[in-house]
Amino acid sequence: MDLTVHIGRLPLKNPVMTASGTFGYGEEYAEFVDLNLLGAVVVKGISLNPKEGNPSPRICETPCGMMNAIGLQNVGLKKFLKEKLPYLRQFDTRVVVNILGNTIQEYVRLAKALDGAGVDAIELNVSCPNVKKGGILFGTDLRALARLVTRVKQSVSSTVLITKLSPNVSSIPGFAKAAEDAGSDALSLINTIPAMAINIETWKPKLANVTGGLSGPAIRPVAVRMVWEASRAVSIPVIGVGGIMHADDAIEFMLAGASAIQIGTGNFLNPGATAQAVSGIVTYLERKGISNIREIIGRVDGTAPHNNTDD
């Protein structure tokens, strides 16, 4: 069975990745999953300097989903390179570093430092809804996005560049195309959807930050639609994220056009979710008599082998 997929020039041994911010720096999960089994580990968004994050409460639950306003708490570039990256490098898996800056210069400095440090790919987070400056601004302004991607691309030599798009735009194909034209090697989508919840007893917002990002199964249909739209607009690979809990969901995204997928919130419910998704995908392909996973990418065309009974 061939599970290999490609993110630009970067081959992954299987399409299952972790979603940034939900998998810590990998070590938090090592007792629950064999990291060697995963296509790639995407670490928590890194900024130049450590970030404290937002006051609590930072998370709350919503129907089939959760909202978070972590505020990008992270250890910062220096500590990441010194303490976290060497740990991840022990495993036979790709390491993708999600980065966040307030200015183009900050993104460029981060990208340069990581390019030299031997990470496999950089994922540009231009879509965090929980910080006031930077972040989402790049993700929702076409020209700002193009400028950012161009500059970061010029500053890295070997590292693959993934742009993680914001779902908070009216037309995803335009942003997908802009990132591709500016030189991004791949896209990932979606990040969490800006949302709000209110406690009707206290009349207070449920999050200290008032609004937060919605994730989990509740957002999956939105994410599938955006992956489908984006993958038709570009020729670079698209990575699908949003509400994937197990193999079936992963396959749905791949049929919509995703070359790989990331599991986020699903890891909280089941810390072994990623490894189980890999084995579930194998079982599915066997059942369908498919020997190469790349055959299913973008095949939302009704031509499934061994037709299911539920069509």
Add this chain to the structure above:
Amino acid sequence: MNRYFKAKIRENLPLNNSNNLLITEPLDPVTEPKPGQFYMITVGNSYDPLLKRPFSYLRTTPDTIQFLFTVRGRGTALMKALRKGSVVDIIGPLGTGYPLPGTRCTPVVVAGGTGIISLFSLIETLTRRFHVLYGAKNRDDLLLLHELERLGNKLVVCTDDCSFGKEGMVDAVLRELLADHESLSTSCTLYACGPKPMLKAVSGIAAERGLRGYMSLEENMACGFGACLGCAVKTIRGYQRVCREGPVFPIRDIVWEQDY
């Protein structure tokens, strides 16, 4: 040893209207917990509610882990409906536990509401004379009274509405105890768990009198094992995770940001 395991419900006994004793039987070998540690438990078999819920363990036996829970909202209402024989997913034991008191310190345990559950496993391991101050809203909310009496130490119970024991809040009872026992001010170790306003008041008393001790905090949790950073609280060392660096923190470390 597994920290993510399936467990069969052996009993789910209603103790009164809003509290149940949940006896689970792990189906895999599990790690022995320390007092103050907790578990994340799946409350239903759909995605709504989505997240596991955190619970302190009450006690363990060679083949069971027992929990005591109060029905608060949707998740715990579903837990109340869990039938004998059904299987749930559990992650744990998680977090740090309560450090044991130094050899010359008298433990003073201050519990508010369901906070008694987290402290109960600690109380059972204390070998020295100790004080337990336990407050609840009313008589119906008092849990584990017989067990606490059986342990035979100094127990003071109070209720907000005076339906049992002393009238008033447990922090007032703590003030009285410290006023009556001069020696405690220099030789006690406080252990506290309960609602935030109570913990804040206890922190205030500890700061005034220079007392040492530990408190167990609650925060909304998504993962329970340190990955989401959702459960952070402000401490003198910046934000720390209740599920990983806590739930038990030195009282002096907590920075109370808001009014509760």
